[in-house]
Amino acid sequence: MSTDMEKVDKAIDLLKDSGVRITPHRHAILEYLVISESHPTADEIYKALEHKFPNMSVATVYNNLRVFKKTGLVKELTYGDASSRFDFSTKPHYHIICNKCGKIVDFYYPGLNEVETLAAQVTGFTVNGHRLEVYGICPDCQNKAAKDKDGDHPDQVSVTE
Amino acid sequence: MSTDMEKVDKAIDLLKDSGVRITPHRHAILEYLVISESHPTADEIYKALEHKFPNMSVATVYNNLRVFKKTGLVKELTYGDASSRFDFSTKPHYHIICNKCGKIVDFYYPGLNEVETLAAQVTGFTVNGHRLEVYGICPDCQNKAAKDKDGDHPDQVSVTE
DNA sequence: CAATGTAATTATAACCATTTTAATGTGATA
DNA sequence: TATCACATTAAAATGGTTATAATTACATTG
Numbered sequence: 001m002s003t004d005m006e007k008v009d010k011a012i013d014l015l016k017d018s019g020v021r022i023t024p025h026r027h028a029i030l031e032y033l034v035i036s037e038s039h040p041t042a043d044e045i046y047k048a049l050e051h052k053f054p055n056m057s058v059a060t061v062y063n064n065l066r067v068f069k070k071t072g073l074v075k076e077l078t079y080g081d082a083s084s085r086f087d088f089s090t091k092p093h094y095h096i097i098c099n100k101c102g103k104i105v106d107f108y109y110p111g112l113n114e115v116e117t118l119a120a121q122v123t124g125f126t127v128n129g130h131r132l133e134v135y136g137i138c139p140d141c142q143n144k145a146a147k148d149k150d151g152d153h154p155d156q157v158s159v160t161e
Numbered sequence: 162m163s164t165d166m167e168k169v170d171k172a173i174d175l176l177k178d179s180g181v182r183i184t185p186h187r188h189a190i191l192e193y194l195v196i197s198e199s200h201p202t203a204d205e206i207y208k209a210l211e212h213k214f215p216n217m218s219v220a221t222v223y224n225n226l227r228v229f230k231k232t233g234l235v236k237e238l239t240y241g242d243a244s245s246r247f248d249f250s251t252k253p254h255y256h257i258i259c260n261k262c263g264k265i266v267d268f269y270y271p272g273l274n275e276v277e278t279l280a281a282q283v284t285g286f287t288v289n290g291h292r293l294e295v296y297g298i299c300p301d302c303q304n305k306a307a308k309d310k311d312g313d314h315p316d317q318v319s320v321t322e
Numbered sequence: 323c324a325a326t327g328t329a330a331t332t333a334t335a336a337c338c339a340t341t342t343t344a345a346t347g348t349g350a351t352a
Numbered sequence: 353t354a355t356c357a358c359a360t361t362a363a364a365a366t367g368g369t370t371a372t373a374a375t376t377a378c379a380t381t382g
Contacts, residue, residue, distance in 0.1 A: 122269075127297040131296070132276070184378095
């Protein structure tokens with residue numbers, strides 16, 4: 001178990017070892033990815049840091065996220081037309097995503113080697129990896145839905161869709 | 162085992178039952194989805210049909226794909242910034258995707274209920290479903306790579322990234 | 323066989339996340 | 353200090369997809 005600071009430092013060491021120059025921007029973006037404990041979009045990162053770097057361009061955020069991706073520090077999560085989200089990933093893990101509010105929560109699962117093996121056998125592909133996401137409704141949205149129904153006190157507005 | 166024609170007819174019946182008007186465009190798009198045996202992009206469908214319907218607009222393709230999605234006949238496969246691909250799906254199945262050429266091949270797997278159950282327990286979500294894709298290199302691209310190398314005949318090529 | 327209203331289609335413009343470009347700035351190294 | 357590679361900026365371009373408004377086709381009813 002390591003603190004956020006330690007995670008950032010470790011990431012920075014890894015970047016340095018790969019010959020990546022550590023700029024204030026890069027430090028800040030990394031730090032935000034670690035501290036936010038979430039899976040922010042490029043724009044969220046940009047907005048979160050623009051008070052600190054008033055001249056920073058969005059392109060810088062994208063450029064640096066790409067650098068982080070190349071070193072394997074960060075994974076890009078893509079979901080159709082919406083913005084990509086960026087995941088500072090230490091351990092391999094899967095995501096469960098709320099269909100109502102879009103929240104993304106990590107969970108661990110032993111691995112799905114069996115699926116990979118079967119897919120390889122059946123299709124003749126050589127397999128590199130896989131992607132798995134589970135979809136559902138998060139506890140918060142479940143509660144909101146329950147409250148909306150109760151008796152009929154619409155003192156809470158139902159949102160949905 | 163049913164023929165392509167039967168599949169199309171069945172799909173059309175289903176659409177009619179849902180009150181969807183069957184226009185020549187819709188018939189042609191459906192037919193292309195079934196016959197192509199692939200997972201075309203909206204633009205591929207558009208290009209494939211523009212000789213038959215010289216005045217057809219791209220918007221029509223998108224509109225009708227959305228109609229098909231609503232009835233559950235077609236699934237949209239989204240991969241980041243690239244174009245969506247559309248899958249005329251009869252049985253549930255998974256996809257394995259070539260990292261080199263982008264080819265998508267179907268395969269079947271008993272099901273991953275266990276993952277869903279575990280994810281639900283750990284996160285408190287109620288689960289609706291999941292998405293799984295396997296990535297690798299397709300046989301064609303393996304052969305191409307082998308041929309490119311052929312000084313020292315590696316009968317199996319290891320690929321990464 | 324009109325007349326009517328609804329749904330489909332067209333053409334074009336708008337959208338928006340992301341990337342590219344070209345110019346400028348910065349920092350490490352020798 | 354000179355140099356050179358790399359970072360950053362600002363703005364424009366890209367490209368898939370959607371929205372808009374006008375037009376057209378179709379099914380239904382009288």
